[in-house]
Amino acid sequence: MLLEDLRILQQRAENTLDDSDSPEELENWKIKYLGRKGELTHILRGIGSLPKEERSSAGKVSNQVKVALEKIYEEKKRYFDEKQYHDKMMERIDITLPGHPIYQGKLHPSTRILRQIYSIFAPMGFQIFDGPEVETDLYNFELLNMPPHHPARDMWDTFYINKKTLLRTHTSPGQIHAMKYFCPDPIRVILPGKCYRYEAITARSEIMFHQIEGLAVGKSLTMADLKGILVEFAHQMFGDGRKTRFRCSYFPFTEPSVEMDIDCMICKGKGCQICKRTGWLEILGAGIVHPQVLKNGGYDPRVYCGLAFGMGPERIAMLKYGIDDIRHFFSNDLRFLEQFC
Ligand code: DAH
Numbered sequence: 656m657l658l659e660d661l662r663i664l665q666q667r668a669e670n671t672l673d674d675s676d677s678p679e680e681l682e683n684w685k686i687k688y689l690g691r692k693g694e695l696t697h698i699l700r701g702i703g704s705l706p707k708e709e710r711s712s713a714g715k716v717s718n719q720v721k722v723a724l725e726k727i728y729e730e731k732k733r734y735f736d737e738k739q740y741h742d743k744m745m746e747r748i749d750i751t752l753p754g755h756p757i758y759q760g761k762l763h764p765s766t767r768i769l770r771q772i773y774s775i776f777a778p779m780g781f782q783i784f785d786g787p788e789v790e791t792d793l794y795n796f797e798l799l800n801m802p803p804h805h806p807a808r809d810m811w812d813t814f815y816i817n818k819k820t821l822l823r824t825h826t827s828p829g830q831i832h833a834m835k836y837f838c839p840d841p842i843r844v845i846l847p848g849k850c851y852r853y854e855a856i857t858a859r860s861e862i863m864f865h866q867i868e869g870l871a872v873g874k875s876l877t878m879a880d881l882k883g884i885l886v887e888f889a890h891q892m893f894g895d896g897r898k899t900r901f902r903c904s905y906f907p908f909t910e911p912s913v914e915m916d917i918d919c920m921i922c923k924g925k926g927c928q929i930c931k932r933t934g935w936l937e938i939l940g941a942g943i944v945h946p947q948v949l950k951n952g953g954y955d956p957r958v959y960c961g962l963a964f965g966m967g968p969e970r971i972a973m974l975k976y977g978i979d980d981i982r983h984f985f986s987n988d989l990r991f992l993e994q995f996c
Contacts, residue, residue: 669724681732695717699721775892784845786833788822795827838953843870868965878943938974943962
């Protein structure tokens with residue numbers, strides 16, 4: 656009786672295997688016949704309850720059926736595996752289809768202006784020199800001729816880390832670092848970097864912004880060299896026809912000190928809201944390095960002379976591109992950033 660069941664089961668299993676058309680169907684077949692709860696297992700469980708003399712032949716036959724079913728399962732599985740591999744090999748890749756576009760980032764407008772500034776000053780012999788963003792009071796103020804309680808410190812609202820350490824309020828302390836590094840050789844450097852001021856954030860002022868400082872030290876530099884360098888810079892940055900003017904000013908680390916203006920490109924010098932009806936736009940501060948500052952950097956002011964200037968790349972970009980709010984630079988709005996390519 657049990658042997659009969661086994662034969663029928665084998666027959667049925669072999670027939671239905673032929674009907675399975677996919678690897679999924681094959682797996683279902685295996686579960687149905689050979690699985691732990693499958694039909695063959697069910698019959699095998701019954702062997703224990705047979706009379707002793709029938710048990711061994713039933714065991715033998717059921718084992719044969721099991722081996723036979725496993726064999727045809729393996730064959731069919733191999734067939735599906737090979738077919739799948741073959742189908743994959745036959746898949747064609749259409750190399751003429753357009754690819755997925757790769758999103759390309761762009762340089763930040765501040766970086767673009769900084770690089771433009773480097774490329775104007777590099778042919779004049781200025782190399783880039785890096786200074787620290789976290790400075791000491793000594794470098795940010797004292798060595799630049801601003802002892803404690805000097806009223807000029809009011810020009811720079813400062814983030815203090817402790818009494819003696821602060822976030823630099825300008826790139827000018829880099830002048831001292833450069834002088835100490837190069838002394839007694841002549842110097843021609845530009846010092847770019849981030850600066851910080853403890854100010855209300857408005858359309859015109861940010862707590863973090865860039866500056867780029869210039870410093871030249873030599874034995875025969877004059878105000879004429881300073882003017883020549885800066886007028887050339889203004890022409891290359893804002894266009895050949897740009898008018899420039901120098902106004903007397905005050906900085907503790909230069910004597911004499913000047914501020915440089917270009918004629919307003921919005922109103923062409925006639926006077927408008929942007930230039931506050933003056934026809935001129937201020938672009939930088941500059942001057943002849945104060946003898947005390949030269950001394951602080953290690954140079955003898957009786958032998959050496961220095962010229963220095965400092966400007967804000969964001970301000971330059973605002974004037975050049977007509978940007979009306981400095982906050983755009985650091986608010987990470989792609990609608991703004993993507994306009995500069
Ligand atoms: N450090 C000045 C500021 O932050 C700018 C400046 C003025 C730099 C005159 C200079 C200079 O090197 O000579 O306002």
